[in-house]
Amino acid sequence: MSNKAMIAVALAGLMGSAAVMAQDAKKMDAPAKTEKCYGIAKAGQNDCATKSGSHSCAGQAKKDMDPNEWKKVPAGTCEKMGGKLEAPKS
Numbered sequence: 294m295s296n297k298a299m300i301a302v303a304l305a306g307l308m309g310s311a312a313v314m315a316q317d318a319k320k321m322d323a324p325a326k327t328e329k330c331y332g333i334a335k336a337g338q339n340d341c342a343t344k345s346g347s348h349s350c351a352g353q354a355k356k357d358m359d360p361n362e363w364k365k366v367p368a369g370t371c372e373k374m375g376g377k378l379e380a381p382k383s
Contacts, residue, residue, distance in 0.1 A: 330371035331380050334362040344380040 334340070339354040339362040347361065354362040360381045371378055 326368035327365045328368050328371055328378060329363045330366045330374065330376035330378065331363045332358055332360045333366070333371070333374050333376040334359065334364045338364065340364045 329340075334354050335357045336354050337352050339351060339359075341351050341363070342349040343359075343361040343363075345361045360377070363380070366374065366376070
């Protein structure tokens with residue numbers, strides 16, 4: 294095989310690899326779909342304020358599985374974990 298042919302094969306391989314890597318990078322940039330899941334947070338592990346207004350920040354849940362506390366979870370997994378997609382009615 295001549296030097297020109299070997300260089301051409303090497304460049305073709307690099308171009309193909311770059312195209313595959315670019316596609317993988319686009320997939321990684323896509324945000325994962327999530328949803329708020331009420332009633333699954335453990336004490337001190339909630340993601341943000343309660344709807345009832347008992348506190349206004351993450352990490353302030355006082356008890357496990359409080360129905361007013363929520364965590365973000367991958368879409369479609371909340372109810373499988375025993376949670377609810379809506380806060381309880383006041």
